[in-house]
Amino acid sequence: MNTQDILQVILTGVTNGSIYGAIGIGFVVIHRITGVINFGMGDLALVGAFAAVVFAQVVPLWLAVPLGILVAAASSMLVYMLAIRPLRKQALLVQVIATLGVAIAVRSLLQIIFGSGAYQLQPFTAGPAIQIGGATIARQAFWVVAMTVVLVILLTVFFEKTMLGRAVTACAVNPFAAGVVGINVALMSALSFGLAGAAAGTVAIAQTPLSVITVLGGLTLSLKGFVAAVLGGLDRIGLTVVGGVILGLIEAATTIFAGSLYTTLAGLTLLLALLIFRPAGLTRLRVSTRV
Amino acid sequence: MNTPLVAKYRTAIGVAVAVLVVALVPLAVDDTYTQGLIVNFGIDALLALGLVLVVGYAGQFSLAQAAFAAIGAYGSAIGTVRLGWHPLLSMAVAAVVAGLLVYAIGRPILRLRGHFLAMATLAFGEILYLLLTNSEDLGGSSGFGGIPPFSVLGISFDDQRSQVYLVLVVLALGLWFAIRMKASREGRALRALRINETVASAHGVDAARAKTKAFVLSAVFGSVAGSLYAHTMMYVNPAPFGVMHSVEILVVAVIGGVLSPWGPLVGAAVLTLIRETSTSVIPGVLGEGAVGAGEEFTVGLLLVVVLVLMPQGVVGALGSLRARLFPAKAPAAPPEPAVPAPAPAPKEPGRVRLEVTGLTKRFGGVTAVSDVDLTLRDAEILGVIGPNGAGKSTLINLLSGVLSPTEGKIELDGEDVTEAPAHKVAAKGLARTFQTPVVFGGMTVLETVLVGTYTIGRAGIARSVVPTPGVLREERALREAAEAALARCGLTHLADMEADKLSLGHQKILEIARGLAGSPSVLLLDEPAAGLNRAEKQRMTALLRELRAEGIALLLVEHDMEMVMELVDRAHVIEFGRTLRVGTPDEVREDPEVIRAYLGVDEDEDEEGSIRVDH
Numbered sequence: 001m002n003t004q005d006i007l008q009v010i011l012t013g014v015t016n017g018s019i020y021g022a023i024g025i026g027f028v029v030i031h032r033i034t035g036v037i038n039f040g041m042g043d044l045a046l047v048g049a050f051a052a053v054v055f056a057q058v059v060p061l062w063l064a065v066p067l068g069i070l071v072a073a074a075s076s077m078l079v080y081m082l083a084i085r086p087l088r089k090q091a092l093l094v095q096v097i098a099t100l101g102v103a104i105a106v107r108s109l110l111q112i113i114f115g116s117g118a119y120q121l122q123p124f125t126a127g128p129a130i131q132i133g134g135a136t137i138a139r140q141a142f143w144v145v146a147m148t149v150v151l152v153i154l155l156t157v158f159f160e161k162t163m164l165g166r167a168v169t170a171c172a173v174n175p176f177a178a179g180v181v182g183i184n185v186a187l188m189s190a191l192s193f194g195l196a197g198a199a200a201g202t203v204a205i206a207q208t209p210l211s212v213i214t215v216l217g218g219l220t221l222s223l224k225g226f227v228a229a230v231l232g233g234l235d236r237i238g239l240t241v242v243g244g245v246i247l248g249l250i251e252a253a254t255t256i257f258a259g260s261l262y263t264t265l266a267g268l269t270l271l272l273a274l275l276i277f278r279p280a281g282l283t284r285l286r287v288s289t290r291v
Numbered sequence: 292m293n294t295p296l297v298a299k300y301r302t303a304i305g306v307a308v309a310v311l312v313v314a315l316v317p318l319a320v321d322d323t324y325t326q327g328l329i330v331n332f333g334i335d336a337l338l339a340l341g342l343v344l345v346v347g348y349a350g351q352f353s354l355a356q357a358a359f360a361a362i363g364a365y366g367s368a369i370g371t372v373r374l375g376w377h378p379l380l381s382m383a384v385a386a387v388v389a390g391l392l393v394y395a396i397g398r399p400i401l402r403l404r405g406h407f408l409a410m411a412t413l414a415f416g417e418i419l420y421l422l423l424t425n426s427e428d429l430g431g432s433s434g435f436g437g438i439p440p441f442s443v444l445g446i447s448f449d450d451q452r453s454q455v456y457l458v459l460v461v462l463a464l465g466l467w468f469a470i471r472m473k474a475s476r477e478g479r480a481l482r483a484l485r486i487n488e489t490v491a492s493a494h495g496v497d498a499a500r501a502k503t504k505a506f507v508l509s510a511v512f513g514s515v516a517g518s519l520y521a522h523t524m525m526y527v528n529p530a531p532f533g534v535m536h537s538v539e540i541l542v543v544a545v546i547g548g549v550l551s552p553w554g555p556l557v558g559a560a561v562l563t564l565i566r567e568t569s570t571s572v573i574p575g576v577l578g579e580g581a582v583g584a585g586e587e588f589t590v591g592l593l594l595v596v597v598l599v600l601m602p603q604g605v606v607g608a609l610g611s612l613r614a615r616l617f618p619a620k621a622p623a624a625p626p627e628p629a630v631p632a633p634a635p636a637p638k639e640p641g642r643v644r645l646e647v648t649g650l651t652k653r654f655g656g657v658t659a660v661s662d663v664d665l666t667l668r669d670a671e672i673l674g675v676i677g678p679n680g681a682g683k684s685t686l687i688n689l690l691s692g693v694l695s696p697t698e699g700k701i702e703l704d705g706e707d708v709t710e711a712p713a714h715k716v717a718a719k720g721l722a723r724t725f726q727t728p729v730v731f732g733g734m735t736v737l738e739t740v741l742v743g744t745y746t747i748g749r750a751g752i753a754r755s756v757v758p759t760p761g762v763l764r765e766e767r768a769l770r771e772a773a774e775a776a777l778a779r780c781g782l783t784h785l786a787d788m789e790a791d792k793l794s795l796g797h798q799k800i801l802e803i804a805r806g807l808a809g810s811p812s813v814l815l816l817d818e819p820a821a822g823l824n825r826a827e828k829q830r831m832t833a834l835l836r837e838l839r840a841e842g843i844a845l846l847l848v849e850h851d852m853e854m855v856m857e858l859v860d861r862a863h864v865i866e867f868g869r870t871l872r873v874g875t876p877d878e879v880r881e882d883p884e885v886i887r888a889y890l891g892v893d894e895d896e897d898e899e900g901s902i903r904v905d906h
Contacts, residue, residue, distance in 0.1 A: 037406055086599045093350055094602055096406045097545065100354075101594030104538060108588035219534070223417070226410055265421050271414040275407050276399045 004134035009252040011132070015141040015210070017248025018148035021241030022203030023225025024232060025151065026196035031234045032172045033192035036095050040079060040103035041200055042221030043110070048072025048201025049208045050110060050215075053119045061122055065205055072201025073194040075106075080193035085186060103218065110215040118212035121205070140210045147206045148241060151199050155237050158195075168192060200225070220264070227271045233283030243282060305470075309463050317455040326451045330523050332563050333458035334360075334516045339543040339555035340465050341512025346541075347549035348478060349505040350485035351401065355393075355412035356540040358419045359513025361532035362389040364521035365429065366514065368438050378441045382518040389514035390507045397506040402499045408506070416534050423529040434528025441522035454523045461519060465512060469552035476745060476769065477752045481505055483731050483742045490729045493691055494809065495717035495746035504752055535587065542594050548604025550733065557605045565589055641669035644813050644844040645690065645721075650699035652685055652868075659685040661868040662699070667813065672835060672845040674859035674876075676852070678888065682868040683848045684726060687815050690846070691723045692716035703813070718746050722811035726818045728798035730790035736801060737786040740773040743808030747772060776808040780834060796827040803834070813844045820851050832858055856880065864888070 026041045038044075052068025059067070083098045123140045130137050158165040170178040171188045179185050204213070204221070224247060231243025247267055254266040274281065320326055338356045346352045366385020370376040376384070400411050424432045440449040441457060448457045472478045481501055483491040488498050521527050543562050547554030566586065573585035601608040645667035652660040660682040667673050675683050688694040690701060692713035701709045703719050711719075722743070731739055748769050750762050777783050780800050785793065793801060799819055806814055816835075820828050832854055839845055849855050855862065856876040864871040864879055866888045872879055879885055 037410065039409075083595045083599065087602070090598075090602050091350070093346070093352060093406060094598055096409065097352060097541065098595050098598045100409075100538065100541070101591045101598065104535075104587055104591030105595065106591075108584040108591060111584035112588065223410075223414065230410075261425060265418060268414045268418045268421075272396070272411055272418065275403075275411045275414075276396065279400075279403050279407065 005256055007133050007135040009249060009256055011135050011137045011141070012255075013249030013252035014245055015137070015144055015207075015248070016251060017228075017245030018145045018241065019203050019207050019221075019244070020224045020228045020247050021244025022148050022151060023200045023221050024228030024240040024244050025155065025237055026200035027226055027229035028232055028234055028237055028240050029155070029192050029196040029199065031229070033168055034084070034095075034189050035092050036084060036099060037226075037234075038193075038196070039096070039100040039222060040106055040218075041196065041225055042223075043103045043106040043218030044072060044076045044079065044197050045200035045204035045221060046110065046213060046215065046218045047075045047106060048197070049121075049204040049213050050114060050119065052205045052208065053121055053213075056121055061124065064121075065124075068205045069198050069201050072204070073198035076197025076201075077190050077194040079106075080190050084193075085189070088186075103222070107215060107218050110218075114215055116214060116216065118214050119208070120212050121208040123209040124206075138210055140206070144203060144206045144210060148203055151202060152237055152241055155195070155199065159237075164191075223271065224267055227267060227274065230271065230274050230279065231281035233281045233285045235285060236283055239282045306467075309466065313456070313459040313463055316459070317452050320452075320455070323451050326455050328563055328567075329455050330451075330458050332559050333455075333462045334520050334523075335540065335543055335562060336555045336559035337458075337462050337465050337516040337519070338513055338540045339547065339558055340462075340469055340552065341509035341516070342540055342544045343549050343552060343555055344469065344472070344505045344512070345502075345509045346544055347551070347554075348473070348481040348485065349502040351406065351408045351502060351506070352541065353412040353506065353509065354409055354534060354537045354541065355416045356509070356513045357532045357534070357536035358412070358416035359389050359393070359510045360517030360520060360536075361419055361423065361529070362392070362510075363514030363517025363519075364527045364532070365423065365517075367518040367521045368435065368527045369429075371439055372435070372437050378439065378518075378522060379443050382441075382515060385518055386511045386514040389510040393507050393510035394503060397503045398499070401502040401506065412537075413534060416532075416537055420529055420533055423532070430528070432529055434526060436526035438521050438525045438527070440525070441519070448522070458519055458523070461515065465515075466552055466556075471758075472752055473552060475752065476741075476748045476750050476766070477501065477504070479734075479738060479742050480745050482734065486731045486733075487729045489693055489713070490725060491742070492713035493693065493717055493723055493725075494743050494805070495714050496742075497712075497714045508752065538594075539590055542590050542597075544604075545594060546597050546604055548606035548608070550603060551606040551610070554604050554606045561605070562590075565593070641671075641842065643668050644704060645846075646702040646705075647690070648700045650686070650689060650701065651697050652682075652689055652694060653697045659868050660689060660696075660865075663865065663868075663870050665863060665870075665873075667844045667846055669812070669844050670839055670842045671860045672839050672847055672858055674855040674862040675846060675848045675865065676850075676855055676862055676879075677865040677871070681865045683865065684817060685868075686865070687723060687817050687846070687848060690716075690815060691721060717809070720746075720810075720812040721815070722806035722809055722813070723815040724799075724802040724806050724817055724819060726821070728795070728802045730793065730798055730801065732789075732791045734790055735786065736782060736788050736790050736793065737770075737773060737777065739790040739801060740776055740805050740808045741769060743776070743805035744769040744772050746809040772810065773808050776804045779807070779837070780804040781830070796823050799823060800827075800831070800834075807838075811843065813846070814838065815846045815848075817848050818850060819847070820849055820854055828854060 023041055023045055026045065027038060030036055030038045048068045048071055051071035052064050055064035055067045079102050083102050084095050087095045087098055123138070124143050125139050127139050130139065159169055167178070167183045168188045168191060170183055171185050175185050227247045228240050228244035231246060232240030247270065250266055250270060251263050255263045316329065320329065338360060342353065342356050363382065363385045366388060367378065367381045370381025370384060371378055396411060396415060397408070400408050423429060429435060440447050442448065448454050480491060480496040483494070484496055484498055484501055492498055539562060543558035544555055545558070546561050547556065547558030569586040569589060597604065603611070643666055645665070647663060647665040650660055650663045651658065663686065675686060677683055685694065689696050692708065692711050692715065695710055699709070700707065703716065703721055706719065708716050708719065731742065748765055750765050774783070777786055780803055782797065782800060782804055785797065790801060799822070803816070803819060820831050823831060828851065835845060835847070835858055847855065847859060859876060861873060862876055862879040863873045864885050871888055872882045872885050874882070
């Protein structure tokens with residue numbers, strides 16, 4: 001183990017961790033407002049990335065990226081309208097199972113359209129990778145990290161400072177009371193799906209120039225994003241990104257020191273261990289019932 | 292389930308039909324292709340049956356059914372090929388391993404609120420898949436073969452027709468298990484749990500433990516199905532045990548309907564049909580390469596569409612259709628209660644049952660109950676009264692273990708139960724009712740009350756599935772206890788009605804019947820008369836008098852002052868969580884503090900915080 005390896009682990013870990021954190025934010029936003037765990041989170045993020053790839057064929061990149069984000073947000077909202085909203089009178093369990101159906105339908109639809117091949121976008125800013133103390137980092141990685149940081153700031157301001165954000169939070173705390181004071185709970189839930197799609201889509205698009213995307217990556221993205229979300233207690237946006245970075249660092253370290261075979265295994269084991277031993281993640285929330 | 296007789300008859304017919312199908316279908320089918328389809332159908336149905344135990348009975352869902360099958364398949368393969376064990380032993384060992392693994396995962400995770408089990412099982416399935424794919428010892432992604440045919444008692448299932456028999460027989464056994472379990476003591480507890488965890492716990496059901504049991508059983512079902520798969524294929528590799536197959540099994544369960552053990556049969560048949568259709572139709576429409584994706588798309592879409600259009604699945608939808616076409620006969624008019632029996636002579640309050648000292652509960656900065664002392668004796672009714680928001684319901688929640696107090700001590704029969712969870716408090720003989728009646732949809736009135744007998748029964752899942760004389764005797768005793776509770780509350784004529792079809796008045800009485808069914812020594816009543824009309828209130832009053840005369844210690848939270856003052860031996864007045872006065876009805880009525888607090892000196896307070904007095 002030398003400093004160069006450690007530096008590389010940190011750079012790769014923070015970059016990948018930002019992506020996991022952003023997908024995790026998607027889980028957190030939806031879970032906070034509706035209580036649903038959306039199994040389709042990673043796949044919806046990929047819808048945005050694929051849309052950006054398609055748009056980039058016809059319009060300049062600076063326009064394709066926001067259009068892709070818009071598509072991710074819109075499809076996420078559409079999923080709410082078509083699959084979750086009609087089930088609002090059913091148990092939460094039923095809604096969660098429905099998101100699983102959505103995840104599979106979206107994934108296989110993408111596969112029918114795009115096949116199983118790899119797709120990529122142009123980097124946002126051209127230029128060679130940057131060397132830091134012997135470790136390498138692509139310029140695009142800065143975009144990924146920066147966009148994640150901006151996302152955290154924007155969402156935090158939105159939920160805590162704006163009227164609309166407070167209305168959404170009110171639905172999370174007590175949907176009945178929120179309805180009584182005139183907040184349109186259905187609209188707020190749809191909005192939360194849209195925000196989640198936009199957040200996850202933004203960073204999925206930003207990472208597309210960095211590594212390729214394939215249609216089958218959605219499930220893995222969902223699982224890793226969920227690890228981040230659990231670390232954030234399925235509630236805290238900032239901690240979720242911290243959680244994503246922790247997972248990213250663990251994965252990067254596993255790849256360098258144990259081999260890429262064990263990378264995915266490390267993430268999954270972390271998830272299982274968290275749920276068994278530390279379901280509140282980095283938070284001090286009470287998630288366990290009395291025993 | 293109209294009458295026990297018809298129900299018994301119907302099960303017998305069902306079993307007879309199942310036996311005929313099992314015996315005749317393999318004879319009628321000659322081509323190996325169809326035989327292969329039947330084997331696959333049976334294995335999928337068995338896997339889904341295991342899942343139904345988790346989703347339909349325990350209200351959680353798991354995405355590891357294929358992983359459990361992998362444990363069974365690889366267990367059988369390793370046992371028979373590598374270790375030279377008997378197939379039956381290999382199958383059993385694999386099932387035990389699966390069960391233990393699942394216990395270790397399920398026990399901690401099933402304590403959590405929400406649906407973490409799904410993600411945890413998803414991760415578990417992926418981990419197992421990765422390990423199998425990368426295990427050189429087990430042949431990696433290409434697996435290994437040479438698995439002998441299954442054999443038991445000297446019979447070897449070596450041709451395809453006998454394998455059809457094998458799979459169908461095991462499926463029939465699994466079905467029998469699921470049907471028996473649904474009607475058993477633990478099955479009722481699980482179904483109650485699925486609908487309302489708090490209420491089930493208040494009747495003595497240990498929620499996390501019961502759900503873990505169902506989850507372990509689902510793993511055993513999955514593992515056995517996997518063993519059968521290995522023996523029919525004679526070869527194992529990781530590919531069929533991926534996450535997608537677990538999802539397909541979930542789809543099978545959802546399409547058929549998760550609430551009925553028959554659902555998986557329908558679901559598995561539908562899935563077989565979809566697979567057959569997609570392999571023949573999709574290549575023509577989307578091209579040869581899209582078969583996999585096309586089939587997955589159908590499966591995903593179907594899952595959403597079925598949930599939206601018929602969340603109870605095909606079997607559930609058929610059930611509601613039948614209910615609409617042949618509505619249940621309206622129950623015979625209730626036998627008019629004869630002149631209310633003269634109240635039995637009140638017994639003197641006896642020994643102390645419940646002793647509470649310094650009870651305090653804070654929610655964040657709000658103190659809902661503050662330093663309350665309280666004593667409840669046998670054969671007495673203690674009325675707890677106070678303005679809305681005084682902390683009466685919180686008090687009941689604390690006493691019954693639904694909430695745990697911040698400070699103070701609760702003793703039940705001299706035993707410290709301050710920190711005991713609801714199900715342990717219930718097991719010690721404390722029952723309670725809920726302010727808003729919680730009836731279990733899909734259960735009859737009798738079944739609802741049977742949930743209340745949970746604490747007096749002992750039979751676990753495994754025992755109640757095998758109808759030994761002891762289990763039958765216990766079930767009969769529970770039924771008698773439930774029927775007695777119904778009779779004493781005057782609900783006998785409604786026993787076979789769906790509980791959620793009852794009027795509010797009857798539901799409130801049903802709450803009490805369910806509480807009584809477990810023969811409690813202490814009964815806490817949370818506003819039993821709210822929403823009842825005058826005649827119903829009189830009947831309720833008479834019932835509570837009788838219960839007191841039998842020696843039950845009753846704690847009554849009620850807003851109807853007339854009823855409270857007429858009934859109770861002592862009244863305990865609380866305001867803002869604090870004790871204001873404890874005394875006989877007369878003492879309380881004349882206490883200036885009490886009058887100020889809520890009989891209302893000025894109008895404003897009266898509007899907000901006072902109690903309705905019926906005149």
